[in-house]
Amino acid sequence: MIAMAGNGATPTICPTLRYRDAKAAVAFLKDAFGFTEVALYEGGDGVIHHAELAYGNGMVMLGSAQNDSAFGRIAKDLGPVSVYVVVEDADAHHARAVAAGAEVVMPLSDQPYSSEEGVGSRDYSARDPEGNIWSFGTYRPRIPG
Numbered sequence: 001m002i003a004m005a006g007n008g009a010t011p012t013i014c015p016t017l018r019y020r021d022a023k024a025a026v027a028f029l030k031d032a033f034g035f036t037e038v039a040l041y042e043g044g045d046g047v048i049h050h051a052e053l054a055y056g057n058g059m060v061m062l063g064s065a066q067n068d069s070a071f072g073r074i075a076k077d078l079g080p081v082s083v084y085v086v087v088e089d090a091d092a093h094h095a096r097a098v099a100a101g102a103e104v105v106m107p108l109s110d111q112p113y114s115s116e117e118g119v120g121s122r123d124y125s126a127r128d129p130e131g132n133i134w135s136f137g138t139y140r141p142r143i144p145g
Contacts, residue, residue, distance in 0.1 A: 011059045014052075015083050018065040018075060019130050022048035025062060028129055029053055032100035033085070033136070034093065035060070055085055080131035087136045090122040094136070102126040105133065113139060 019025040023046065029035040035053040042048050047064045060083065066072040087093045094108045106125035113121060123137025 011057065014059045014061050015081065017060060017062040017081060017132060018072075018078065019062060020065050021130070022051065022062055022064040024129065026051055026053065028100070028102075029060075032097045032102045032126070032128075033134060034096060058085065080133065082125075082133040082135065084135045084137070086140050087138065090124065090136060090138050094124050097124075097126050097136075102128075106135070111137070111139065 017025075023042075026037065026040065026048065030037060030053070033055070035055050038052040038054050038059065039050070040048065040052075041050045047066065049063055051062050053060050053062070065076075090108060094104070098104060104124055104126050106123075108122065108124040111121040111123060119138075121137045121139030123135060123139065125133055125135040127133055
């Protein structure tokens with residue numbers, strides 16, 4: 001079972017994304033993909049300096065693209081990214097994304113690769129309004145140990 005946001009987990013890897021319209025990105029990720037807002041730091045000018053969104057026990061961080069900060073200068077030419085998110089029910093997640101207007105770029109389908117449970121994955125991919133690709137599926141990668 002996927003742990004829900006707020007379980008006190010501390011993720012050790014957090015993809016960080018920059019958006020021209022971070023406020024719209026936060027709304028889209030919550031509405032279309034079911035992310036939960038954990039933190040949002042917005043300046044008086046409407047610029048989102050930092051936001052944290054959780055899904056299960058994972059988290060992404062994002063903010064407004066600004067070229068006047070040290071990170072903004074080194075990251076100004078970064079392009080879209082791709083992020084994979086484990087979901088319990090790919091069909092229900094897909095339906096939510098489609099209902100919210102997400103652009104599905106790889107249709108919902110069954111995949112032959114399997115997880116530790118020995119079952120294949122069911123997944124799909126969608127593009128957010130700024131070109132990032134979000135893949136959602138039932139495949140659960142595991143760290144050996």
